[in-house]
């Protein structure tokens with residue numbers, strides 16, 4: 001075989017191997033995207049659907065984020081809605097109390113700059129952007145205490161912005177709820 | 188044929204001086220926020236430091252490396268002097284002066300807003316003006332790269348543009364358009380407020396604009412590294428590039444899909460709806476393609492080099508690679524870090540998994556591994572490879588170079604693995620200190636100490652790197668010959684026009700960005716009630 005022909009064969013082999021790898025890469029990427037799509041649709045783990053707004057200048061005057069309405073509220077269907085706000089450098093309420101094993105809707109916003117909120121030991125994690133309302137469905141498996149730090153830089157006191165979440169079992173929560181309209185664990 | 192050596196050296200030296208200074212700040216940050224620090228300090232200093240470290244490492248250092256390397260590629264790949272030398276110097280001085288203008292208010296504590304400057308927090312206007320100057324200086328480079336390629340193509344109508352130049356121009360276009368997002372945010376939203384002309388700002392809209400820049404900027408950082416993989420590495424180890432066409436496709440893919448995916452940084456944000464988050468998540472998957480293609484081509488190129496040296500066996504060829512060669516070592520270590528970092532990236536890109544690590548220390552661990560690790564180690568390799576051609580003096584301390592590269596790799600692993608781990612435990616990022624006495628936080632203390640130790644290893648490696656370069660400036664004269672790039676195994680006789688020009692790809696890049704960002708931006712611009720009062724930071728306000 002001449003060197004010329006040899007070269008031609010080598011080139012064809014190289015191109016074929018390369019094409020196979022490219023195909024495999026496309027399949028891998030397609031599979032990953034497909035998986036995320038499937039889980040998103042079938043287990044309803046899509047991010048927040050709509051953009052909702054709230055004016056930080058009037059939060060404390062009217063609307064759902066007035067101080068007397070913050071904390072956990074029991075809804076008619078037995079689910080719980082938690083309303084909270086972040087401000088430099090604390091959350092209100094500073095301690096959130098929720099029942100275990102119950103659908104909870106977390107609604108939160110910011111009164112000044114961008115903050116974030118994550119609850120350690122869970123997958124609950126959202127941004128609080130002034131002007132907008134974050135709304136996410138969550139569920140706590142078991143009773144216990146969690147810390148809830150602010151996860152976005154919000155000024156020179158950011159490192160001090162830690163809230164708490166107390167998860168109590170359902171009967172204990174029902175007993176607390178019977179006594180008060182809005183629950184917190186701030187003493 | 189490098190004629191503008193001073194221009195190129197100026198870019199690299201300034202880049203590495205900025206890098207060295209920012210590295211010291213990084214190590215200090217690691218230390219003060221760890222349990223090793225028993226003293227009280229003003230947390231405001233931490234945020235000044237992170238603003239300086241992030242802005243220097245994110246905006247100034249990689250931009251200067253891309254610019255200097257770009258000029259070196261233009262002259263050596265096109266084999267003619269750079270057109271627009273004066274403009275290039277003007278760009279350099281804009282970047283240098285911009286960096287100083289930005290750093291003065293930062294060091295005075297008047298702009299501790301971090302390099303992401305999320306409004307409505309607003310700092311001293313000179314910080315933003317400095318950042319804009321850096322970007323405008325780099326835009327001059329973008330224009331020069333484009334002009335030099337166009338003129339060369341006119342003079343050489345039937346030759347393909349050399350791969351190194353093609354990739355370099357791809358990177359410059361990518362950056363030119365990427366920077367537009369943050370530029371719009373600064374010029375139309377932040378600066379009017381910082382200058383006191385307006386007092387309210389839409390924080391959600393600002394985050395959308397910034398995400399347009401924030402994601403694709405990482406590919407701008409990455410492109411010099413990929414150019415080194417494709418065009419320096421095979422030549423340096425005595426081999427050939429496996430495929431020229433696949434390399435071009437990879438760079439084109441970056442140009443097209445890097446931009447319309449930035450909303451993946453906003454998965455946890457309330458101001459963008461689920462539909463666009465989903466769109467961006469899908470496109471984010473696509474951007475893994477060029478990296479998968481690259482890893483294949485580079486490993487195949489290494490195999491060619493090894494077999495040319497007599498390596499054999501299915502895996503035995505790996506031992507026959509020239510491991511003594513610093514470029515070989517740097518590329519291998521870089522690919523290992525890219526592999527770990529890429530695996531982490533797959534987690535970030537899915538919005539279900541993202542919720543468990545969003546804005547935790549996982550994220551800082553992740554980008555230090557990819558950017559500080561996989562990317563920056565190739566910046567070292569580029570400098571080592573290019574230095575003798577720029578200074579006309581040999582770099583002979585190969586042992587020192589290998590030690591430096593190993594220390595960088597080990598330091599990165601020791602720093603970032605525990606950093607990822609505490610992120611999974613939920614440790615939030617960007618905090619000046621933590622209460623390690625709190626039982627909820629104390630399990631993280633040991634890992635944070637590990638990261639700090641890794642940080643000191645990195646600092647040592649950075650010092651060795653600068654030592655090698657400085658020694659190179661005083662070494663004996665030696666003629667390094669002309670600077671060359673790797674030759675492909677099979678040089679295609681003709682290259683399709685699509686792989687030799689950018690018209691179509693730029694149209695797609697801009698078109699896809701408009702499709703994927705147009706609606707979220709328009710929707711927020713229409714919402715007037717989301718303009719919120721600015722919160723000014725810094726002393727004296």
Ligand code: HEM
Pocket residue numbers: 210213214215216217237240241242244245301302303551555558559560563616617618641642643645646
């Ligand atoms: C070449 C290398 C490096 C690059 C490109 C780089 C880049 C960056 C960037 C862009 C940020 C800003 C992150 C933010 O604002 O959240 C950052 C933060 C930080 N970097 Fe680096 N860095 C490098 C090396 C280092 C080293 C060697 C250390 C430690 C010794 C370090 C420690 C830190 C720390 C502690 C933060 C603050 C993280 C936080 O508080 O969340 N960096 N780095």
Ligand SMILES: [Cu+2]
Pocket residue numbers: 115116150151152153154155158159161
């Ligand atoms: Cu905060």
Ligand SMILES: [Cu+2]
Pocket residue numbers: 401402403449451452
């Ligand atoms: Cu990104």
